[in-house]
Amino acid sequence: MTLGIRLSEGRFALLLVLPALLGIFAVVLFPLLYSLWLSFTDVNVLRTSGPVIELFGVRVPLFRWVGLQNYVTIFHDPLYWSSLWRTLYFVGAFVLEATLVGLGMALVLNERFAGRPLMRSLLLIPWSLSRVVVGLLWIGILDFEFGAFNGLLYNLHVVDGSIAFFKDGFSALNVLVSVYAWNQAPFAALLFLAGMQSISADLYSAAEVDGAGYWQRFRHLTLPALRPILFLVLVLATVNGFLMLDLIYVLTMGGPGHDTTTVSWLGFQTAFTFFKFGQGTAILYTLTALCALLTLVYHRLIVARPEPAA
Amino acid sequence: MGTISRRTFLGSAGSLGAATVLADGLGRVVHADRPVTFSGWVFKPDTVKDYVTFYNQKFGGQVKYEPLPWVQYHPTMETRALAGEVVDVMYCVHNNRQRWYENGLIRPMDDLPGVDELKKKMTPANLDSLKSKDGTKLLGLPYFTSLFTLIYNEPMLQQAGIKAPAKSWDELVEHCMKLKKDKISDTPYLPNWSHGPSETMPQFMSDCFSEGAQVFDAKNHLIVDQEPGAARAMERWQKMYKAALVNPEVLTKTSSTDVHRLFWTGRYAYHTNHSYYLKTIAGEPQNSKLAPKKARMAMYPGTGATYMWTDSYVVNARTKTLDDAWKFARFLGGNLNGDWYVQRQWCLIAGLDNPYPEMYDHPEVVQSYDRWVDLGLLREQTRKGKVISAYKEPWYAEYDTKALAIVHDIIRGGATVPKGLKQLASLQKSLA
Numbered sequence: 001m002t003l004g005i006r007l008s009e010g011r012f013a014l015l016l017v018l019p020a021l022l023g024i025f026a027v028v029l030f031p032l033l034y035s036l037w038l039s040f041t042d043v044n045v046l047r048t049s050g051p052v053i054e055l056f057g058v059r060v061p062l063f064r065w066v067g068l069q070n071y072v073t074i075f076h077d078p079l080y081w082s083s084l085w086r087t088l089y090f091v092g093a094f095v096l097e098a099t100l101v102g103l104g105m106a107l108v109l110n111e112r113f114a115g116r117p118l119m120r121s122l123l124l125i126p127w128s129l130s131r132v133v134v135g136l137l138w139i140g141i142l143d144f145e146f147g148a149f150n151g152l153l154y155n156l157h158v159v160d161g162s163i164a165f166f167k168d169g170f171s172a173l174n175v176l177v178s179v180y181a182w183n184q185a186p187f188a189a190l191l192f193l194a195g196m197q198s199i200s201a202d203l204y205s206a207a208e209v210d211g212a213g214y215w216q217r218f219r220h221l222t223l224p225a226l227r228p229i230l231f232l233v234l235v236l237a238t239v240n241g242f243l244m245l246d247l248i249y250v251l252t253m254g255g256p257g258h259d260t261t262t263v264s265w266l267g268f269q270t271a272f273t274f275f276k277f278g279q280g281t282a283i284l285y286t287l288t289a290l291c292a293l294l295t296l297v298y299h300r301l302i303v304a305r306p307e308p309a310a
Numbered sequence: 311m312g313t314i315s316r317r318t319f320l321g322s323a324g325s326l327g328a329a330t331v332l333a334d335g336l337g338r339v340v341h342a343d344r345p346v347t348f349s350g351w352v353f354k355p356d357t358v359k360d361y362v363t364f365y366n367q368k369f370g371g372q373v374k375y376e377p378l379p380w381v382q383y384h385p386t387m388e389t390r391a392l393a394g395e396v397v398d399v400m401y402c403v404h405n406n407r408q409r410w411y412e413n414g415l416i417r418p419m420d421d422l423p424g425v426d427e428l429k430k431k432m433t434p435a436n437l438d439s440l441k442s443k444d445g446t447k448l449l450g451l452p453y454f455t456s457l458f459t460l461i462y463n464e465p466m467l468q469q470a471g472i473k474a475p476a477k478s479w480d481e482l483v484e485h486c487m488k489l490k491k492d493k494i495s496d497t498p499y500l501p502n503w504s505h506g507p508s509e510t511m512p513q514f515m516s517d518c519f520s521e522g523a524q525v526f527d528a529k530n531h532l533i534v535d536q537e538p539g540a541a542r543a544m545e546r547w548q549k550m551y552k553a554a555l556v557n558p559e560v561l562t563k564t565s566s567t568d569v570h571r572l573f574w575t576g577r578y579a580y581h582t583n584h585s586y587y588l589k590t591i592a593g594e595p596q597n598s599k600l601a602p603k604k605a606r607m608a609m610y611p612g613t614g615a616t617y618m619w620t621d622s623y624v625v626n627a628r629t630k631t632l633d634d635a636w637k638f639a640r641f642l643g644g645n646l647n648g649d650w651y652v653q654r655q656w657c658l659i660a661g662l663d664n665p666y667p668e669m670y671d672h673p674e675v676v677q678s679y680d681r682w683v684d685l686g687l688l689r690e691q692t693r694k695g696k697v698i699s700a701y702k703e704p705w706y707a708e709y710d711t712k713a714l715a716i717v718h719d720i721i722r723g724g725a726t727v728p729k730g731l732k733q734l735a736s737l738q739k740s741l742a
């Protein structure tokens with residue numbers, strides 16, 4: 001049976017992807033645009049001053065338009081700037097640590113050795129854990145009072161008292177970086193490993209015949225082949241680093257003082273503790289802008305750069 | 311096909327109309343009996359479920375209970391209200407009540423039957439705490455009240471030859487110095503300096519009050535920069551932190567609960583925290599090395615005054631079942647048919663302090679408290695509890711969070727005491 005309707009190939013394709021596009025609009029694009037709108041409004045969720053639209057029977061308040069006021073307010077807040085510099089440090093350290101550790105793990109797991117399949121499976125455990133669990137796990141390891149690591153050092157007579165890893169802000173921030181890298185590096189390793197597996201073994205054989213050592217093979221063969229993967233890892237790590245919130249919540253709550261308050265934590269607090277949703281979304285949109293900017297930089301540096309001549 | 315007469319048509323139409331009206335009437339009866347929805351943050355949710363079951367069985371209620379995680383409780387309730395959902399009875403933390411009232415989410419209770427009796431039975435401080443900013447409306451019924459208390463580790467003090475707990479802050483510092491010097495405790499003092507809305511800042515206010523200082527004036531302006539007692543409290547905190555008498559990681563603990571659990575280890579001599587934590591510290595041997603009653607409460611040093619607050623049950627302003635919602639709220643936060651069931655159960659099960667003094671006359675409550683605290687002393691301490699009204703201001707949540715960072719800086723010596731206290735005053739001024 002035919003319906004008697006003739007569709008061009010393009011329209012037929014559009015018809016097929018339409019349900020998915022509608023789904024994406026509903027769960028991704030609409031919240032994104034709506035939150036962008038909120039960043040230009042004075043939001044009080046209990047008192048909806050301003051126009052209201054109805055979408056498919058759902059009442060969507062638009063709140064009172066204040067233009068750039070929320071952005072002006074946050075840019076005048078010294079706490080925003082101190083949080084931003086801290087965030088940049090956090091993201092830089094995290095991206096570096098997660099990428100290097102991930103690459104190192106991938107290089108090891110790309111070699112042949114007994115137990116390699118098991119090691120590859122175990123690799124994914126830290127990444128598969130919920131971050132709340134990761135936070136609680138590391139509290140159990142690093143805690144001043146009952147942490148396993150402090151206990152180990154004490155029993156080995158390395159220290160005669162406990163080390164307070166969260167005592168000062170810089171130390172606490174670095175603990176956050178390392179714990180998050182521990183959680184995320186396995187995923188980077190997985191991506192690098194997949195990239196390494198796709199490099200033809202013949203190239204390595206040829207390089208060996210030409211007398212290239214391990215370092216030269218890595219430098220001139222592996223790394224250039226991994227360039228698209230490196231781009232992906234850097235983009236994902238950067239975005240994840242900027243948005244990281246749950247570990248701060250479990251481990252430090254942004255303290256001591258504001259010493260581990262990042263922009264994402266500040267945005268969360270502004271929206272959900274101070275109930276200033278407009279300013280909160282404005283703070284978080286500055287992160288979105290930074291992520292987009294850094295993605296462009298990575299693309300320029302890694303993907304768009306011409307291959308060196310052979 | 312047969313035809314119908316005009317008479318039959320009109321008769322049928324009339325019957326149909328009557329049936330519709332009757333059905334609507336029946337619907338109204340069902341509406342009057344619709345369930346009361348009830349939400350609260352997660353604290354012993356199984357116990358709360360038991361209360362609800364008890365109420366539904368004994369009073370023929372149809373209460374539906376939903377616990378929500380503490381962290382997102384208030385934002386969740388607000389966004390649900392935004393979506394048009396009406397939760398008839400809700401928990402509400404003390405510093406959110408005024409906001410909910412001003413924005414029309416909850417209704418005052420003064421016109422509801424039996425409320426005057428409850429007001430008379432409550433301690434005046436708790437009643438003040440539950441009122442609107444202008445003091446004219448009662449916004450909630452008490453879930454519990456609490457205040458900061460001083461708890462000490464009796465065996466540790468005895469080990470150090472200290473015969474009685476400190477009565478003054480100077481004496482407390484002296485005891486801690488001795489305990490550290492004698493290597494009995496690495497960090498003898500455990501204050502509630504953790505991160506969160508009910509931690510460092512209430513502890514700060516408690517210590518200011520105990521030094522005879524005011525924190526806010528009558529117009530809710532912060533005045534700690536003009537109060538010598540506040541400076542004394544902060545200098546003491548700095549001194550104790552510098553002398554390593556305090557576990558430095560307390561500053562990054564994420565809740566009062568986490569802090570009080572440290573005291574379970576028996577490795578600290580003194581602890582200042584919410585009064586209800588004494589129940590688990592001194593009354594639960596399965597958890598705490600200081601139970602039964604090895605940890606004891608002492609009167610807060612100095613003037614003995616500490617910060618007190620009252621969290622509450624509130625009724626939604628848009629409830630369609632006001633009578634049933636009020637009846638249930640009264641069951642939770644007061645007495646229903648003369649029985650203080652829920653109020654009493656919270657005393658027995660969790661040691662939550664109660665704003666109705668007559669609760670402490672009940673033999674079962676007296677017997678229960680006797681297992682972990684000197685009830686007479688606790689009552690005396692409660693009488694010295696001070697409430698503030700600044701938390702009813704719209705700026706309070708932001709002030710409270712940002713002030714915490716300044717106080718942490720003072721503790722760690724990042725700011726001098728006068729400079730830090732001035733920063734606090736400027737912060738409050740900038741937000742007000």
